Amino acid sequence: MLMRILPEIGHFALIIALLMAVVQAVLPLAGAATRRPLWMAYAQPMATGQFVFVLLAYGCLTASYLMDDFSVVNVANNANSLLPWYYKLSAVWGNHEGSVLLWSLMLAGWGCVAAWWSRHLPRDMLARVLGVLGLISAGFLLFMLLTSNPFERHLLDIPADGADLNPLLQDIGLIVHPPMLYMGYVGFSVVFAFAIAALLGGRLDAAWTRWARPWTNAAWAFLTVGIALGSWWAYYELGWGGWWFWDPVENASLLPWLTGTALMHSLAVTEKRGSFKSWTVLLAIATFSLSLMGTFLVRSGVLTSVHAFANDPSRGLFILVLLAVTVTLSLVVFALRAPRVSHKVGFNWLSRDALLLINNGLLITMTMTVLLGTLYPLILDSLGLGKISVGPPYFNTLFVPLTVITCLFMGLGPAARWKTTSPGELLRRLWLAGLAALVLGALIPLVYRGEWNLWVTLGLSAALWIVLSLVRDLFDKLLHRRSVWAGLRALSLAYWGMVLGHLGVAVTIIGATVVSHYAVERNVRMSPDTRVEVAGYQFTLTELTDRRGPNYLADAAVIEVQRGDSQRRFLMQPEKRLYLATGMPMTQVALRPGLFRDLYVAMGEDLGDGSWAMRIQYKPFVRWLWLGGLLMALGAVLAVADKRYRQVRPARLAQEGKA
Known part of the structure; x- marks a missing residue:
């Protein structure tokens, strides 16, 4: 009953x-x-x-x-x-x-x-x-x-x-990926609510920013993990071995992540220096609005994607109206209230304030680049001007150089002082880190593959620059302490969160750079006892079997893998599944993961003579992509745990608001 x-x-x-x-x-x-x-x-x-x-x-x-x-x-x-x-x-x-x-x-x-x-x-x-x-x-x-x-x-x-x-969707990745992604999307609604509440109450001061920061960091951490899980799922579930395809729905999650990153840094400046107040509020509005826009794209039927949920235009129209009302009302409140409560705080062109402002400008430029590439084909189609496709070449051509430039300022930011920094001081602190990053970035491709590659050098140099500038900053902070341990204990959790966050960006860039240029892929025909060599590994098909799962039938291959002349062997078992209720075929890839490389085997089609099409790939450093995402999220969690953002009495908030 x-x-x-x-x-x-x-x-x-x-x-x-x-x-x-x-x-x-x-x-x-x-x-x-x-x-x-x-x-x-x-x-x-x-x-x-x-x-x-x-x-x-x-x-x-x-x-x-x-x-x-x-x-x-x-x-x-x-x-x-x-x-x-x-x-x-x-x-x-x-x-x-x-x-x-x-x-x-x-x-x-x-x-x-x-x-x-x-x-x-x-x-x-x-x-x-x-x-x-x-x-x-x-x-x-x-x-x-x-x-x-x-x-x-x-x-x-x-x-x-x-x-x-x-x-x-019948995969462990889809059990955890959507909740994490939604926690990030929805979490930014709290930050948006704090921004609108601050505008309505006329208190754009250190009080509201201090209490908005933990919510921002928490939402950003969830969104980062959600994006990483989505990339991981696409990598092993779709059978093509890629980790990012610039799909419109992938872009829909990247857009609020970019503005959310800018928002975190802008909140820090507003809290520390009292500047960027209007900029911070606009970023809070933009981040939540982009979260709503992602919801519209996924559910409106205006695009086709493996991630899309609905194709009913009436549903998309409702969300579009909700998005328009949210953006319009929030901007009206901003236009009416912001001029009354904001004031300017001066800073030098070479200071942490200025460097964070430049970085935020670059993040917004990256956001607009992705937004344009995502919406432009949809706008043309809706106006009846034809169908076009904006793919990876457009995004990579614009996004990658902007990322490298952003990394340059990421390395400068921690070493600079608030309000003003002398060029000589900044050069004295960071010249060695910059030189080492360039030299190592040029040498590593020569040692790793025996040839120099410009794009690999740029990517590795950018990542090493971030890491080495962090090392230099940490060295300066510990230099005059009684002991290293005392110095480390004196550093706040927010600082360690920043270190881990920037380190995560560097790790992700290393992974993306290496796997994009040094991955090896072969599409081969294999039958029992066929041997194929890929990147120094021998793959031998030893057996073809079939098995029944709870709701599918599967053809499975047993592949023995050996590296060079080593006597050590292991098995990989890719499958081609047929789901009984839908009659839909699916590829279940076989993975041999490792910190420095993945081996990846996917079954293609049955070629009819006892042989199968196989896709074999060697993916160096691909795990670093998701390791970097986890480090970034952990950094945000550490920042949330900082004691400065724990409960503060209202009297103290009021006092800080008047300061």
Whole structure:
């Protein structure tokens, strides 16, 4: 009996959550404007209640999946009785309706955490923050209930079994990738809410930036991990061995990451020096707006991608209207309030302030480059001016040089002083690091492959420049300490977060540079006892077998791999799967991972005479791409944990706001 009414319970829970979101939006904002404490007091319980009811709705949908309730359209279209239970959990968000529900759950969760974690903030500030979050939640809950109801029922002809989850999504990477990505997207809504609340309250001061920074770092860390996981999934699941294809949906996640990176640095300047106030608010608005734009691209049907969820233009129109309203209203608030609360703080052209401003300018330029390449084909198509494709050559030609230039200023920033730095001092501190980076960047390709390569030298020199400038900065900080250990303990977690973040960028650049220029790929025909050599490894097909999985049939190859004359051997077993419910074939690659190289084998087509097409690849340093992403995320987490961003009494906040 309970199973039969779970979808109705979930549906009504969403309706109640929508009503609570409306109350959360209207009363606290009105109370803050009219100074009515009772109205402002509604913010926290409404935020908590909204989260509880959205969580109840999500639990009902999850239970429907686990119990194979195919009377629910969403379950029937995206699950199957043979689907393993853990993929049923990921199938909940592996579709448009479920993913919007997950988005709403995370948005409500962030709002609930903000309501209680920040309860020490001034009452009017907290009311405005939660009121803005309530407005956003109301928009998404309304979108879900009007156009994307996950609890819609089959009234007649209930299917005996489901259509199954897309085989591309039946993977561990898709169990963790979307939640991480959404946590990043949605997390920036809190930063956006703080920015709008600060504008409405007329307090663009150190108080609001100090409390916005942990939320920014946390959201950026989640988004970084989400992007890295998406790249990792595409690498081993799609069978082509690439880690980034400049797909429009990939770009949709990169855009808020770039502006979010600029926002983190801008918040640091605003907190430390009181400058960049307007710039910081605009970056907060832009970052959240780009998160919404990514949602529009994935769900509007305006593009075709393995990552896209929907092809219903009516859904895309709703999100486009929500995006337009959000951007327009936030910019109107900015135009009306920012001139009254901002003031200029001077700094020299050679200072940490100036270098961070230049870096932010470069990050925005990179954002506009990616945005133009992503939207230009869509705009032309919508205007009936023809279809064009903007691919990797465009993005690589513009994005790579901008990245190298950005790395140059990344190395200079930590060594420079706030407000002003003399050129002589900067040169004295960093000339050795710069020379060493150039020399090592030129020598490493000669040692590694016996030939010089300009692009490899540029990439390695940029990465080494970041690392060596960090080493020099750390050396300077420890130089006059009583002991190295005492000096290390004196450094803040925020500083170590910066070190790890910059180090992660360097590691990622090394991985991208090496694998892009030194990867080896061979497409070969193999039958039993066929031997192929790739990058010094011998691959021998020893056996062809078939096996049955829980919901698929698979042809499998057993390949013995040996390096050179070594007696050490290991096996790799790629598969070609046929999923029973959908009849869709899928490639399951075989990977032999390592810190300095991956071996990668993917089965192609059966050539009909007992042989198969095989793609064999040698991918040097490819793991460094994702290792760098993890280091960046860990750096952001360390910054969040810094004691300066723990709870501060309202009196201290007020005092800092007046300073």
